[in-house]
Amino acid sequence: MSGVPEMANAGAAGRSVAALRRTSGQVVLHLILAGIFLCLALAPFLFGDVRSQQVAARICVFIVLVASYDLLIGYTGIVSFAHTMFFGFGAYGAAMTLRAWGPGWDAILIGGAAGVLAAFVLAALIGLLSLRVKAIFFAMVTLAAASVMMVLASQLSDLTGGEDGITYRVPGLLKPATKLLTDADGKVVRLFGVALNGKIAAYYFVFLSCLVLFGVMLRIVASPLGTVLQAIRENELRAEAIGYRVVAYRTAVFCLAAVLAALAGIVWAVWLKYTGPDTALSFAIMIDVLLMVVIGGMGTMTGAVIGVTVMSLAQYYLKDLMQAGADATAALPLIPDLLNPDRWLLWLGILFILLVYFFPAGIAGTLLKKDR
């Protein structure tokens, strides 16, 4: 979220004078990104209600999840359906330990680390065993692994809570009742009318963790490794011929993306205080991630920010918008029926089709290509 998107061709952009000239598309993209960054950074102060904060936190966590998936699909050209599984490893690791040990940072740290380690080991195994085969077979292997994990999570209900999931408490600092700053009377200090309580702390825990993780990914795609990944995507045979071990790089990035997804899972588990199949493991999340990365723009990193924001806003607010539209047009024939909030999925579908039609390379991808 540095505000400077790394172009697909990261290397040349960093140094050529020509690349310092910004095209109008890039300017628009930067403005959108800066706007999203400010909204997320100040979310508790800009949007007071609980639901908005929930949306903001989800956007933060999913930016990390989708950006880590973009490392695979957009930068390296690896199609995996196991990304939510790795997300779930982190979430369940933290959740199971928090329930077993009670609220504490040690539980988050140890449980989270165990989840991350599990994600890393499984990713390495899947990668080494199957990244040599064709892309389609690899995708099937990840699908199978993710299905097995879904079944395990639902069957091992003693450990995972089964379909009901796990509810737990989080460290005191992050509880809504906690007063971060108190005035002379012992009341919580208010800043711009917003109480500085544990809810704020919880949000900034999410925001800052995700900011750091996203920053790491921005650095990775601008590093030599990031350029090798793009070379592999562009021409695997030639990448190998000039001396890059393609299988090793693919396995490495698969592990890296798995670890990043698991870390995002930990943050999500701490924010939600609940972890279950629907929040951390289901294929519905995987489909969301796929749609977000496509809408935002594959292989751009910043596309993750835009894709997640657009999708999340639509998923949370499209119904409200339609209700408002239906009320406003109540006097007219047919239109209120079309705008009935029950039909929100239809409109979401239409929105996707329009986005893909007008932004064939994703929103960020198409903006970057403009004027070039």
Add this chain to the structure above:
Amino acid sequence: MIVIAPHSLTTEDLTIRFGGHSAVNAVSCGFSPGELTVIVGPNGAGKTTYFNLISGQLPPSEGRIFKGDLDITRLSPSARAKAGIGRAFQLTSLFPRLSVLENVRLAVQARAGLGPRLLQKVSRFTQTWEAADRHLEATRLTDVAYLPAAALSHGDQRKLEVALLLAMQPDIFMFDEPTAGMSVDEAPLILELIENIRKDGAKTILLVEHKMDVVRALADRIIVLHNGELVADGKPDDVIALPIVREIYLGIPAEDVA
């Protein structure tokens, strides 16, 4: 058995079969530093397949390949590249959506072994950029450095193909019809680059080429492949004069020549 020879590259009984057909059949041949060997033969003779075996794109059915006295028969293409075997492809094989500069820089980066660095910015490795710039200058591609490789003309793509090979800084250079499809103006540049590599004296150069004027101008030695077999090997004038070469390569029946 370990082959101890002054050869920088040796193939021993190198064979590959596709089904019942031997595309390359028991080719034993050694190549020496400072020597430019042109491989000739009609279409389908196995020249490119022979290259694919040496650079590792295809695994041999039989036989062995040595770089110096190192057995590289089982090494992956990337390991062979690291061992100093560089290859330019007959069918241009580039990174199409990356810039021309980035194409070359990737090859320099591979050579420098910087690929695994993941927390430093690419822009910091100034030597990599400078080396890439030099290779672009040598191949006269500086003007198009920031265009995507896919946007180049055929001739420029062929030059970029050669620039990637130069950037790998190999000991063994393998050129597969480097001037194919190039205009008359462009071809001399590539031949000059190859000539410069030969002047170095320490590099081994293998060149697949059809144009007889190029072959005569450059070759220290010619080997002839026919139906996957090595049928002639020697000094250019001697080889070109051989009846069998005239027959299979120039299409003149041996009895007419005799």
